[in-house]
Amino acid sequence: MRVLVAGASGVVGRPLVGALRARGHRVSALVRDASRAPEADEVVVADALDRSSVLTAVSAARPEVVVHQLSALSLLGDDPAEAFARTARLRTEGTRHLVEAVRACGARRLVAQSIAFAAAPAGPDVLDEHAPLYLDAPDPGWAATVRAVAVLEELVQGVQGVVLRYGALYGPGTVYARAGGTGQRVLAGRLPLPSGGAGVTSFLHVEDAVGAAVRAVESEAFGVFHVTDDEPAAAVQWLPHYAKALGAPAPRVVPEALAPRLLGWFTAHQLTAARGADNSRASVTLGWRPRRPSWREGLGEE
Ligand SMILES: NC(=O)c1ccc[n+]([C@@H]2O[C@H](COP(=O)([O-])OP(=O)(O)OC[C@H]3O[C@@H](n4cnc5c(N)ncnc54)[C@H](OP(=O)(O)O)[C@@H]3O)[C@@H](O)[C@H]2O)c1
DSSP: EEEETTTSTTHHHHHHHHHHHTOOOOOEEEESSGGOOSSOEEEOHHHHHHOOHHHHHHHHHSSEEEHHHHHHHHGGOOOHHHHHHHHHHHHIIIHHHHHHHHHHTTEEEEEEESSSSBBSOOOSEEETTTTTOTTTOOHHHHHHHHHHHHHHHHHHTTOEEEEEEEEEEESSSTTTHHHHHHHHHHHHOOOOOTOOOOOOEEEEEHHHHHHHHHHHHHHHEEEEEEEESOEEHHHHHHHHHHHHHTTTOOOOOOGGGGGGHHHHHHHHHHHOOOOEEHHHIIIIIIOOOOOOGGGGGGTOOO
């Protein structure tokens, strides 16, 4: 198949281009800077926030399937506010441009990256895809992120596309890698555990994010899927394990009430209140299973 990957220079996009080519697909890598392009059958250059450059680049590639792996989260370490604001624009404006391009060139499928940790923290510890999104989160930054996620998901479903809600990505190049933002924070003893540590995280190794995207490209299924490992874990389980795997000091325990001030709103939410994601639908409908079913097998080891 002819597949175009937008975000082809990213942590997921780069190995995805290689994995698709290994399966015999003809891959066009859409990048904004040709010098950062991975090895591909073709490289097309466009800024995803520039409508006409996206339409021109996608129509030149004539893909049957378009994959959207755009984010600006690599800026998290330097400028978190800009990372979230730019990513929100990529999820709204960037997705709109790709949807328009998909329609214009007659591609039959759009596969897009979303997140599995945008649900409102209500009900059971582990939620399926029907759970309401946290659109009214008390933190304005997170509420804006979740609203952008909702726009992306609606736009993608409008063209009968596939939304892959990735769990918290770990592995090479991610924030959980030793050199990543969270890895460095834990190594420096600066990520304490709020007492109870009841917030649940569903993790996903980068290799499995790639595998699910390949599966989605080749599948006839459409809709929204949690793409997460099989072991949603409370912070009280995973954070000490992760620190140990990194060779970091055991996280100190702080009162839950102090967590937002000490950790920032989002991290406090993740460690105290967030819900995990049930991946049954991806298994049953998409036929995808994680090759790394548990974060215990690699979180903190790369
Ligand atoms: N589920 C999760 O936990 C989750 C989800 C997303 C991201 N993350 C975190 O974010 C980091 C990277 O993951 P990722 O693969 O999603 O992101 P990434 O590595 O930053 O890749 C994003 C891609 O989007 C491209 N891009 C950004 N702005 C663009 C624009 N205006 N026009 C065209 N292309 C543009 C980037 O190109 P350039 O190379 O030119 O920048 C890059 O190819 C990791 O640290 C990961 O932990 C986590």
